[in-house]
Amino acid sequence: MAAQTYLFPCLKDNFGVLIHDQASGATAAIDAPEAAAVEAALQKTGWQLGEILVTHHHADHTQGIAELKARHKCRVVAPGAEAARIAHVDDTVGEGDSVKVGGLQGRVIDTPGHTAGHISYFFPADKIAFVGDTLFSIGCGRVIEGNPEMMWHSLVKLRKLPDDTQFYCGHEYTDANIRFAKTIEPGNKALAARGEEVKKLLAAGKATIPATIGAEKAENPFLRADNPDVAKSLGLSGKPAWQVFAEIRERKNRF
Numbered sequence: 001m002a003a004q005t006y007l008f009p010c011l012k013d014n015f016g017v018l019i020h021d022q023a024s025g026a027t028a029a030i031d032a033p034e035a036a037a038v039e040a041a042l043q044k045t046g047w048q049l050g051e052i053l054v055t056h057h058h059a060d061h062t063q064g065i066a067e068l069k070a071r072h073k074c075r076v077v078a079p080g081a082e083a084a085r086i087a088h089v090d091d092t093v094g095e096g097d098s099v100k101v102g103g104l105q106g107r108v109i110d111t112p113g114h115t116a117g118h119i120s121y122f123f124p125a126d127k128i129a130f131v132g133d134t135l136f137s138i139g140c141g142r143v144i145e146g147n148p149e150m151m152w153h154s155l156v157k158l159r160k161l162p163d164d165t166q167f168y169c170g171h172e173y174t175d176a177n178i179r180f181a182k183t184i185e186p187g188n189k190a191l192a193a194r195g196e197e198v199k200k201l202l203a204a205g206k207a208t209i210p211a212t213i214g215a216e217k218a219e220n221p222f223l224r225a226d227n228p229d230v231a232k233s234l235g236l237s238g239k240p241a242w243q244v245f246a247e248i249r250e251r252k253n254r255f
């Protein structure tokens, strides 16, 4: 049986998400931005929290852990490289490790750059990825602890996932990301169409994610830094892709 997910907004612009295995009844929360919001999602779905899969140590992804663990006795799985900065960790994981949510099998992908030990979780049978603050829809996370080359490499790893992979990110930033992306690729028709779609979703009070890797490859400038036309429009023809990525990231920081 397939995985089910339940997405919900929390804090100012964070997303929380649950993944549930229908066959076994097992449920995991991806990150714990806000205990009350996760609790409300569990009430609504009737699912029992067994695990929290943490992507990185930032407070807006971890501050609900203590309360949820106290109430549900759930296991906390976190990136090994950041375990010292995250309270109540039971298991540490890194590149290539498996995680299980009942019968659902996930794989850990190291995606450093936003933080030094950031990880993502990919469930290949259901083609679902949880990418935290590494990849956003039409954007990417700020490079805070790593460097642009590291972040570019992480994004390329996520770009290699199957095109029909649905990914869930940590924040609702899509609308602002699209406004910026249009400054990099004003002629990108797929991006323009996505802009219209996102406006409708937001007007209807809906989330703009999950998005697919395939669509992002056509629309997200941060995944297109190795496209010769993108490099050319930035005056960086012939430069390594990570340098083009660094320029796009820098422009976004100032946008």
Ligand SMILES: [Zn+2]
Binding pocket: 056, 058, 114, 133
């Ligand atoms: Zn973060």
